[in-house]
Amino acid sequence: MSERILMKNVTKKYGDFYANNEITFSLQDAEIHAIIGENGAGKTTLMRILYGLEEQTSGSLYVNGKPVRFSSPTEAIKRGIGMVHQHFMLFPHLTVAENIVIGHEPSSAGLFNRKKAVSQVKELAASYKMTIDPTKKVKHCSVGEQQRIEILKVLYQGAETIILDEPTAVLTPHEVKGLMDTLKLLATSGKSIIIITHKLKEVMACANRITVLRNGEVTGSRHVDETSEDELATLMVGRDLKEVPPRAAQNGATHLEVKNVVVGEKGEKPTLHHVSLQVKQGEIVGIAGVSGNGQSELIQAITGLIPIESGDVTMDGESVNELTVYERRQKGISHIPEDRYQWGIAKSASVAENALMGYQYIDAYQSVRGVINRRRFRPLVTKWIEQFAIKTNSLQQQIDQLSGGNIQKLVVARELGHESSFLIAAEPTRGVDIGAMERIHEALIERRNEGASILLVSSELSEIRTLSDRIVVMFEGKIVGELSRDEATEEKISILMAGGTVHA
Amino acid sequence: MRNEQIQTILQLTIAITIGAVVGAIAMIVSGAPVITTYIQMWNGAFGNFYLFSSTLANATPILLIALGVGIAFRAGVFNLGGEGQMVLAAVTASLVAIYLPGPGFVKVLAAITTGFLVGGGLSMLAGWMESRFQIQLIISTLLLNYIVVLFASYLVSFPFQDRTGSAALSQTAMLDPAARLPKLFTGMTVHWGFVIALLLAVVLYVMLKHTSFGYDIMMSGKNASFAFYGGVSKTKMMLHSMLISGGLAGLAGVFEVLGSQYRFVDGSLTDPGYAWSGIMAALLAKSHPLAIVFASLFLGALHTGSLGLERNTDVPLEIANVIKATLILFITAKFSITWWQRRKKAGVSTSGTV
Numbered sequence: 001m002s003e004r005i006l007m008k009n010v011t012k013k014y015g016d017f018y019a020n021n022e023i024t025f026s027l028q029d030a031e032i033h034a035i036i037g038e039n040g041a042g043k044t045t046l047m048r049i050l051y052g053l054e055e056q057t058s059g060s061l062y063v064n065g066k067p068v069r070f071s072s073p074t075e076a077i078k079r080g081i082g083m084v085h086q087h088f089m090l091f092p093h094l095t096v097a098e099n100i101v102i103g104h105e106p107s108s109a110g111l112f113n114r115k116k117a118v119s120q121v122k123e124l125a126a127s128y129k130m131t132i133d134p135t136k137k138v139k140h141c142s143v144g145e146q147q148r149i150e151i152l153k154v155l156y157q158g159a160e161t162i163i164l165d166e167p168t169a170v171l172t173p174h175e176v177k178g179l180m181d182t183l184k185l186l187a188t189s190g191k192s193i194i195i196i197t198h199k200l201k202e203v204m205a206c207a208n209r210i211t212v213l214r215n216g217e218v219t220g221s222r223h224v225d226e227t228s229e230d231e232l233a234t235l236m237v238g239r240d241l242k243e244v245p246p247r248a249a250q251n252g253a254t255h256l257e258v259k260n261v262v263v264g265e266k267g268e269k270p271t272l273h274h275v276s277l278q279v280k281q282g283e284i285v286g287i288a289g290v291s292g293n294g295q296s297e298l299i300q301a302i303t304g305l306i307p308i309e310s311g312d313v314t315m316d317g318e319s320v321n322e323l324t325v326y327e328r329r330q331k332g333i334s335h336i337p338e339d340r341y342q343w344g345i346a347k348s349a350s351v352a353e354n355a356l357m358g359y360q361y362i363d364a365y366q367s368v369r370g371v372i373n374r375r376r377f378r379p380l381v382t383k384w385i386e387q388f389a390i391k392t393n394s395l396q397q398q399i400d401q402l403s404g405g406n407i408q409k410l411v412v413a414r415e416l417g418h419e420s421s422f423l424i425a426a427e428p429t430r431g432v433d434i435g436a437m438e439r440i441h442e443a444l445i446e447r448r449n450e451g452a453s454i455l456l457v458s459s460e461l462s463e464i465r466t467l468s469d470r471i472v473v474m475f476e477g478k479i480v481g482e483l484s485r486d487e488a489t490e491e492k493i494s495i496l497m498a499g500g501t502v503h504a
Numbered sequence: 505m506r507n508e509q510i511q512t513i514l515q516l517t518i519a520i521t522i523g524a525v526v527g528a529i530a531m532i533v534s535g536a537p538v539i540t541t542y543i544q545m546w547n548g549a550f551g552n553f554y555l556f557s558s559t560l561a562n563a564t565p566i567l568l569i570a571l572g573v574g575i576a577f578r579a580g581v582f583n584l585g586g587e588g589q590m591v592l593a594a595v596t597a598s599l600v601a602i603y604l605p606g607p608g609f610v611k612v613l614a615a616i617t618t619g620f621l622v623g624g625g626l627s628m629l630a631g632w633m634e635s636r637f638q639i640q641l642i643i644s645t646l647l648l649n650y651i652v653v654l655f656a657s658y659l660v661s662f663p664f665q666d667r668t669g670s671a672a673l674s675q676t677a678m679l680d681p682a683a684r685l686p687k688l689f690t691g692m693t694v695h696w697g698f699v700i701a702l703l704l705a706v707v708l709y710v711m712l713k714h715t716s717f718g719y720d721i722m723m724s725g726k727n728a729s730f731a732f733y734g735g736v737s738k739t740k741m742m743l744h745s746m747l748i749s750g751g752l753a754g755l756a757g758v759f760e761v762l763g764s765q766y767r768f769v770d771g772s773l774t775d776p777g778y779a780w781s782g783i784m785a786a787l788l789a790k791s792h793p794l795a796i797v798f799a800s801l802f803l804g805a806l807h808t809g810s811l812g813l814e815r816n817t818d819v820p821l822e823i824a825n826v827i828k829a830t831l832i833l834f835i836t837a838k839f840s841i842t843w844w845q846r847r848k849k850a851g852v853s854t855s856g857t858v
Binding site: 329 | 714715716717719720722723726727729730731732733734735736737
């Protein structure tokens with residue numbers, strides 16, 4: 001095996017801040033190399049440098065032994081480096097094949113040869129045992145399929161080295177396994193793969209080597225057979241992991257109830273089909289399910305973001321159906337949204353402005369009615385920043401300059417800060433690191449122990465099982481099963497998630 | 505934040521420079537001496553106190569319309585109906601000021617209030633059509649202009665035409681001197697409308713920055729889903745910002761009637777293109793209320809400057825329009841520091857490594 005990529009003493013400075021500090025990283029032929037670390041550890045920055053999206057402040061890059069310097073992804077692609085981003089960049093209205101060949105379309109007589117594109121894609125997919133229908137429209141593809149399209153696109157462009165940024169964050173357990181198999185197959189056929197992640201189990205399952213980053217520096221580089229999950233976690237966090245706090249016994253009354261709710265466009269198949277569920281005070285109800293099976297609609301129906309066709313949502317027995325989003329928030333609903341970029345923040349606003357949402361009408365933060373007193377609000381935000389260790393230069397910093405995990409922490413802190421009686425936590429730890437995940441889980445259990453009702457929606461089974469008192473499984477817009485904390489095993493939940501039945 | 509400001513200023517400087525250069529080319533083509541022409545333009549706008557006051561008077565309607573357009577942009581909605589709102593407000597305000605019985609200040613106050621409500625109401629009508637029938641604001645506000653401007657024209661050509669003079673022009677009767685907005689300085693064109701417009705710019709600035717209503721507007725503009733999620737009502741926010749936006753455009757018309765023309769004259773508000781200059785000023789200033797003041801003064805000066813040019817030289821008035829058009833072209837093209845940097849870097853590295 002020879003060295004395909006070498007990054008030597010790479011440093012990236014933003015002002016006085018070192019995003020990467022003297023990092024040395026190498027990638028062999030046909031190797032899967034995982035880069036792990038908490039949010040803001042510098043993983044993404046390092047890969048952006050390798051892919052030509054950023055330029056290093058100092059240090060050098062070698063591809064196949066030759067020194068290079070990329071100022072755009074085009075140059076990186078020319079050298080056989082491709083990247084699959086966390087957020088897919090696909091055209092939903094074009095077909096799979098069209099999305100894959102884009103930019104390098106096969107042509108005959110100067111015209112786009114669609115047939116050839118389809119056959120080329122078919123061949124390419126078959127050679128890596130990836131199942132995909134080249135003529136399907138991307139908007140009809142599942143998240144897993146979309147990821148395969150992204151990988152095929154990179155392969156089609158002739159990449160020998162593939163960078164994957166948090167590829168498993170959006171996948172179901174089953175899809176994760178498929179991805180791992182694909183990656184291993186790619187490696188055996190000579191491709192080199194860099195995978196950025198913070199999920200240790202997956203790393204142990206597929207990587208040959210692992211490099212751990214913390215605060216922009218390499219804290220360790222290991223072969224997979226000479227390390228353990230525990231060691232990696234310690235290298236990442238810099239200390240041993242904490243236990244989830246104990247759950248005080250609770251025996252509260254029903255606080256939020258969803259009765260027979262139907263949601264859907266008239267004439268189409270409903271996205272929520274007679275869904276009923278209750279959340280008691282001091283209870284965390286976890287909703288498990290492959291994303292897209294009605295969880296989003298359920299959350300939106302409860303919070304008032306979409307109207308419901310029939311049924312009722314009540315809090316303490318009173319219907320909230322006719323109330324606006326604002327009035328429901330007043331009543332004590334707060335909401336960590338599943339998609340933080342769509343619902344949770346305004347990218348071009350500052351950290352302080354994003355933190356203020358939901359608090360702008362509260363008297364305590366106003367000088368006179370209608371006039372916001374930022375000086376009174378600031379200590380609250382500062383407290384959140386400390387409590388969740390949110391990395392930001394100042395409250396005035398534009399929020400999209402923060403890493404995804406830090407944004408998530410701010411959104412979580414903001415919604416927990418309401419100390420509301422009912423909280424929806426949808427994918428509360430999506431994209432955050434272990435340290436932050438611990439803090440968020442701790443805070444959720446704390447709220448539960450204080451008597452709040454929590455509806456947890458998560459695609460991470462381990463998260464559902466760690467936190468929930470009761471687990472409800474959704475499939476195709478219906479609730480297909482309910483399991484108590486003790487009877488819920490990963491197998492039982494998985495079967496229900498896939499539409500099967502479990503005999504308890 | 506700071507980076508963004510530098511970027512905005514850089515962008516403006518580039519656009520204005522290129523605008524000036526293209527203007528110079530146009531001058532050369534039409535055979536005019538560049539330096540002298542620019543000096544003449546400057547003198548036309550700022551040459552003496554009278555001309556300076558004309559620049560301020562000219563900037564007044566531009567400023568009000570720009571503030572309205574700006575607030576709509578901030579809320580994430582479009583109001584391209586400034587012209588119609590201004591004209592309809594002007595004609596109703598002049599009728600109120602002429603026919604409402606009572607002392608002068610009552611007429612003035614009533615005219616201003618009516619004008620604001622008429623302008624705001626017209627733009628809210630477009631807002632309502634969007635929320636009710638999904639008719640896009642950008643289209644409805646634009647098309648309502650034609651209907652309303654022609655309607656106003658009809659009003660002053662037939663039912664309310666001034667028939668006292670010998671020539672039957674399309675205009676209303678003169679306003680009673682007591683029902684006029686006073687001039688700031690005797691013998692000068694600038695009137696109290698300018699001061700009110702300046703105050704309104706400050707009020708809007710404070711509102712956007714410090715009130716919860718302003719916060720809701722800003723967040724709706726930055727991410728409507730986020731605002732909705734946070735409890736801000738989409739429809740309410742749209743209707744309110746349209747009311748303010750149209751109301752400000754209405755005031756532009758009212759002040760022209762009460763402070764400058766003393767009657768509604770058909771075409772007197774549309775011919776100078778105030779509404780379009782207002783949109784330009786809002787774009788130039790990126791909808792920042794205080795920056796809009798300067799952008800409006802700049803465009804007002806460009807207008808009076810070109811009038812001076814026409815008086816004193818053979819250079820056509822259209823030179824100013826060439827400069828304006830170029831400006832707007834380069835303002836909307838996203839020049840940014842990053843763009844320059846990327847270009848520079850690309851140049852260096854291609855010669856270095858490939």
